[in-house]
Amino acid sequence: MAEFSTSTVVPYPREVVERWHARPGALTRLTPEFSMAIEAEPHPPLAPGAKAQMQVSVPGSYGVVRVPFVTEHTEPPAPDTFAETLVRGPMKTWEHTHTFETVKSPTADSPDGFCRITDRVEYSVAPGGFPGAAEFDEAALEPTLRAAFEGRHDRLLDELAYDAELAAFGGPKKILVAGSSGLVGQQVVAMLQTAGHEVRRLIRSTPRRENEVRWNPDLGLLDRGAVAWADVVVHLGGASIGRRFTAEGKRRILDSRVDSTKLLALTIGDLPASERPEAFVCASAVGYYGSDRDDEQLTESAARGEGFLAEVCEAWEREAAQVEQYGVRRVSIRTGVVMSTLGGVLRLQLPLFLLGFGGRVGSGEQWLAWVSLDDITRIYARAVMDPQLSGPVNAVAPDVVRQADFARTLAGMLSRPAALPLPTLAPRLVLGREAAAELAVADQRVVPAALAAAGYEFAHPSLESALAATLGIRRDTEAPAEQPAQAPAGQAPVEQAAPAS
Incomplete structure (x- = not known):
């Protein structure tokens, strides 16, 4: 049995x-994208007997290959501690203990001290538990564990700092969320x-927890009381657009967005003024600008473009x-x-790039409007809290790139070539001509003007930063465990304790 320990x-x-x-949500926000995909958090959080269901990345796969990993919280061995043990997964054994303790802060500005977090894992590998496990020495997993826990530390600091930013806009709110099971919704x-x-x-199935409310937009069913309860309503729902634009496919894409948004808006309007939510934050997409805008810089005031998705977004926003x-x-x-390696376009393209078959799509001259999963999550949270944000908001990074640049950057970070362009015929065969033009080779130079005016600072303003975070590629020369943690305003930084092996 091997042991890994780290303290920070x-x-x-x-x-x-x-x-x-x-x-609730701590495991989802704490876990680096390259390390695990969280399928179900323990409920109640940290309670003995509560299980967490995850998909853990196979070492070296950048999240392309993931295998089930289920843990159960056990009785904590001491106060200010929680512990978990393996239920099912590629390991033979896994015992993780997480301990919090107060340490003296270096300044008088923090009379309550700082927090030391110590993680200790005892584990052994099951032969055949994951590809290559038969030849895997248990000690060889230490770099993988170290990267995962360093990623957790980085994310925790970022989350606590951003929570403080959000708190500056006001106290806790009651928030009703539709479309919470998707890639973005889960994180939001x-x-x-x-x-x-x-x-x-808001869910379509039978509620199983106290924070779930059933609705059915297709039948126009929505509990008015649930809407009246909320300070803010957030709607991220809608059928996937990654399909052929057949008549039925288009109907599903349009109706799933317009009908559900209309139901929420009408219910809000039917409430007495004193019971209405203060804000309604609804998803839309850069598809609003159409698929062929060339070098035009598209701020929120730009005219609607041409095409099916542009029509969908216009109708969606109108409701x-x-x-x-x-x-x-x-x-x-x-x-x-x-x-994100957790889903979407990058997850689909990553296997090709890892095999050395990646490259630009089409001419490669198309502008690609992208955003990291962390930033789109933060943008939704900011929209919930910031009363100055209203109307359309372009949720894209400021570092808009061309398709060819994206391919070169991704391939370079993976140390692979990007010499095999994907002809436009390929996405046409999969999606059809119309969907391929609006999805695979869309040309949109979108600018986040509203976010810039609001003073929003991107967690990942550059493509390199976003890819490094989701792939688990360190871009600095020193491990974060040897870097000073960033202290809140008015407090001095403190050195992290070096991880123990």
């Missing part, structure tokens, strides 16, 4: 850090919950905007291509 100090009081970990709910907000989820006549703030989040 974060510049926040122990009570703050421990409370954050005990909230987790961020709002760990920031201390109360979240209820969301109905709440404005009732005095409710409306935000339509025009989302770009989300860069």
Whole structure:
């Protein structure tokens, strides 16, 4: 049996850090994208007997190959500690103990001290548990574990700092979320919950938890009381657009967005003024601008483009905007291509690039409007809290790139060539001519003007930063465990303790 241990100090009081970990969504927000995909968090969080269902990345696969990993929380061995053990997965054994303790802060500005987090894992590998496990020495997993826990540390610091930013806009809110099971929705709910907000989820199936509310947009069924309960309503729902644009496919794409948004907006309008939510934050997409805008810089004031998706986004935003006549703030989040190994375009392309078959799509001259998963999550949370954000908001990174540049950057980070361009015929064969033109080879130079005006600072403003984070590629020369943690304003930084092997 092998043992791995790491200890780090974060510049926040122990009570703050421990409370954050005990909230729903903490595992989702804490876990680096390259390390694990969270399928179900333990419920209640950290309670003995509660199980977490995950898909853990096979070492060296950059998240392309993931295998089931289920753990169960056990009785903590000591106060200010939680522990988990393996239920099912590629390991033979896995015992993880997570301990919080107060340490003296280096300044008098923090009388409550800082928090040291110590993670200790005892594990053994099951032969055949994952590809290559038969030849795997247990000690060889240490770099993988170290990268995962260093990633957790980085994410924890980022989350606590951003929570403080959001808190500057006001106290905890009650938030009703539709479309919470998707790639972005899962992260948005987790961020709002760990920031201390109360979240209820609109779902189409039978509710199993106290924070779930059933609705059926197809039948026009929605509990008015659930909407009246909320300070803010967030809607991220809609059928996948990654399909052929047949008559039936188009109907499903359009109706799933327009009908559900209309139901939410009408329900908000039917409530007495004193019971209406203060804001309605609704998804949209950069498809609003059409698929062929060449070098035109597209701010939120740019005209709608041509094509099916542009028509869908216009109808979608028009329904969301109905709440404005009732005095409710409306935000339509025009989302770009989300860069994440957990799903979307990058996850589809990554296997080809790892095999050395990646390259530009079409001519490669098309502008690619993209955003990291962390930033699109933060943008939704900011839209919930910031009363100055309203109307359409371009949720794209400022570093818009051409398709050829994207291919070269991704291939370079993976140390692979990018010499095999994908002809436009290939996506046409899969998606059909119309969908391929609007999805695979769309040309949109979108600018995040509204976010810039609001002073939003991107977690990943460059493509290199976003890809490094989701692939687990370190871009600095020193491990973060040897870097000073960033302290809150008014406090001095503190050195992290070096991980123990």
